Amino acid sequence: MADPNEIPIVYTIRGCDSCVNLLKKWDAENLIYDERRVEVSQATLDEARRYGKMVPIVVWPDGRVEQGFEDSFGCMI
Amino acid sequence: METATTVVSSARFEQGLSYGDFLAGAAVNRDKFEQNYRNPVLTEEDLIFFRKASELAEGPRRLLAIAEAWCGDVYRELPTAVRIAESTGMELRIFLRDENPDIMDEFLSNNGKSRAIPVFAFYTADTRYITHFTERSASAHAGLAFAMDEAKAKLNLPPSASFGNLPDSERQVFFQEVISRIEPHTEQWRRDAVKEIRQLLAAALHLPDTA
Numbered sequence: 001m002a003d004p005n006e007i008p009i010v011y012t013i014r015g016c017d018s019c020v021n022l023l024k025k026w027d028a029e030n031l032i033y034d035e036r037r038v039e040v041s042q043a044t045l046d047e048a049r050r051y052g053k054m055v056p057i058v059v060w061p062d063g064r065v066e067q068g069f070e071d072s073f074g075c076m077i
Numbered sequence: 078m079e080t081a082t083t084v085v086s087s088a089r090f091e092q093g094l095s096y097g098d099f100l101a102g103a104a105v106n107r108d109k110f111e112q113n114y115r116n117p118v119l120t121e122e123d124l125i126f127f128r129k130a131s132e133l134a135e136g137p138r139r140l141l142a143i144a145e146a147w148c149g150d151v152y153r154e155l156p157t158a159v160r161i162a163e164s165t166g167m168e169l170r171i172f173l174r175d176e177n178p179d180i181m182d183e184f185l186s187n188n189g190k191s192r193a194i195p196v197f198a199f200y201t202a203d204t205r206y207i208t209h210f211t212e213r214s215a216s217a218h219a220g221l222a223f224a225m226d227e228a229k230a231k232l233n234l235p236p237s238a239s240f241g242n243l244p245d246s247e248r249q250v251f252f253q254e255v256i257s258r259i260e261p262h263t264e265q266w267r268r269d270a271v272k273e274i275r276q277l278l279a280a281a282l283h284l285p286d287t288a
Contacts, residue, residue: 015192
């Protein structure tokens with residue numbers, strides 16, 4: 001089982017096309033990740049807002065934060 | 078929309094949520110909805126226009142909104158639709174986008190590729206389609222494009238730069254630059270959305286509009 005400290009955290013909304021596309025890509029690459037859906041919990045949404053304003057938001061184990069996916073602007077939260 | 082095959086019948090319309098039920102079911106952003114409701118962008122002139130429109134024999138008496146509580150454009154714009162409905166007596170019914178794909182399919186944008194929300198669709202008392210507004214004002218779309226151009230200039234990026242073709246590090250800096258340029262304009266864009274809704278209704282109902 002993957003060490004939770006060594007996998008990326010990804011904040012998503014399931015209705016967001018950019019989020020869906022990112023997860024499809026990662027699933028195809030067999031990347032293990034910790035998905036946190038911001039649309040189901042205010043606490044998770046507030047947690048995501050500490051990192052950015054547009055999902056998908058990826059927090060890599062080394063602390064790097066990325067927002068959006070490929071050419072899409074993502075969904076503002 | 079205005080087709081013989083629309084799924085928005087009177088019976089279906091009546092199945093939509095009231096604003097109170099929508100808010101009660103919202104897992105997130107209730108504070109944002111309430112804040113924007115308390116900070117309406119409608120002027121008295123706007124309200125006079127919407128009342129006049131709604132009093133026409135073929136005027137809007139029903140307002141269908143497609144929404145999701147997690148969407149930033151929705152928590153900014155839906156409270157405006159609520160205010161319009163409250164001030165005119167229009168019946169507002171809200172449909173969750175992801176639970177009502179058949180209704181959403183009637184209002185796709187971006188040449189049928191985007192399920193952008195919110196959608197505000199106006200109907201007559203007997204649920205005949207009049208017009209609809211989608212997502213955000215034209216000025217907001219233009220402002221976003223302008224913000225991207227400005228950010229590219231500041232960061233010395235080529236005009237061809239986009240989120241998709243920049244290395245991750247540059248992409249994130251570019252992203253932050255764009256966001257910082259958008260945020261100061263969101264209230265103006267809410268006001269512009271009202272103007273656009275007025276223009277859509279005025280055109281559909283052949284009403285003069287000076288917004």
